[in-house]
Amino acid sequence: GAVVSQHPSRVICKSGTSVKIECRSLDFQATTMFWYRQFPKQSLMLMATSNEGSKATYEQGVEKDKFLINHASLTLSTLTVTSAHPEDSSFYICSARDPQVSYEQYFGPGTRLTVT
Amino acid sequence: ILNVEQSPQSLHVQEGDSTNFTCSFPSSNFYALHWYRWETAKSPEALFVMTLNGDEKKKGRISATLNTKEGYSYLYIKGSQPEDSATYLCASYSGAGSYQLTFGKGTKLSVIP
Numbered sequence: 375g376a377v378v379s380q381h382p383s384r385v386i387c388k389s390g391t392s393v394k395i396e397c398r399s400l401d402f403q404a405t406t407m408f409w410y411r412q413f414p415k416q417s418l419m420l421m422a423t424s425n426e427g428s429k430a431t432y433e434q435g436v437e438k439d440k441f442l443i444n445h446a447s448l449t450l451s452t453l454t455v456t457s458a459h460p461e462d463s464s465f466y467i468c469s470a471r472d473p474q475v476s477y478e479q480y481f482g483p484g485t486r487l488t489v490t
Numbered sequence: 491i492l493n494v495e496q497s498p499q500s501l502h503v504q505e506g507d508s509t510n511f512t513c514s515f516p517s518s519n520f521y522a523l524h525w526y527r528w529e530t531a532k533s534p535e536a537l538f539v540m541t542l543n544g545d546e547k548k549k550g551r552i553s554a555t556l557n558t559k560e561g562y563s564y565l566y567i568k569g570s571q572p573e574d575s576a577t578y579l580c581a582s583y584s585g586a587g588s589y590q591l592t593f594g595k596g597t598k599l600s601v602i603p
Contacts, residue, residue: 378533408590417494418579418593467534469587477522477541479591481534 380482397468404470494599496594517561
């Protein structure tokens with residue numbers, strides 16, 4: 375099946391710094407990628423939809439200036455958490471749609487962010 | 491039902507036992523229902539995508555059914571093995587937007603050897 379990589383798998387940063395997370399589709403071109411966040415014992419919550427070559431669409435309550443998304447190519451989307459705070463500590467996971475395969479989304483392994 | 495709900499939250503079964511768990515989803519504006527298997531430190535693995543009422547799909551010892559009129563899906567595992575231990579996620583798609591999925595919290599299965 376299709377493979378999506380995500381880096382880094384874990385990151386610890388200090389409050390006030392920015393962190394960039396990369397999501398890559400390795401063997402297909404993804405016109406659409408999704409970014410989710412999961413807090414402990416909660417479900418995966420969609421943060422934003424990233425379309426190649428255009429601005430991301432953010433879900434209600436997600437600050438677009440804090441969570442910068444760039445989808446500059448068909449195989450790479452990045453999520454930058456700017457001026458991170460401890461409350462941004464969470465598990466972030468991306469998925470990518472292969473337009474050649476109906477319905478399916480392929481997930482990366484996720485990134486555990488800890489802000490100290 | 492406004493959200494996707496899964497039950498139970500977790501369960502432990504003995505190796506060789508069969509088990510099943512439930513996913514409830516909004517029956518209005520239904521388009522597709524996904525099941526994923528998620529092992530720790532790995533990517534969620536797609537198991538099934540189901541769209542039709544009454545649909546039943548099977549993959550080895552795992553099968554799933556779908557009732558779109560009442561808004562539920564069952565996942566069955568026959569003869570559980572330790573390697574089946576994982577969190578099983580379901581997610582629904584309502585047909586809106588660019589295929590955004592709404593996830594349940596998952597059912598964490600532990601199979602005891």
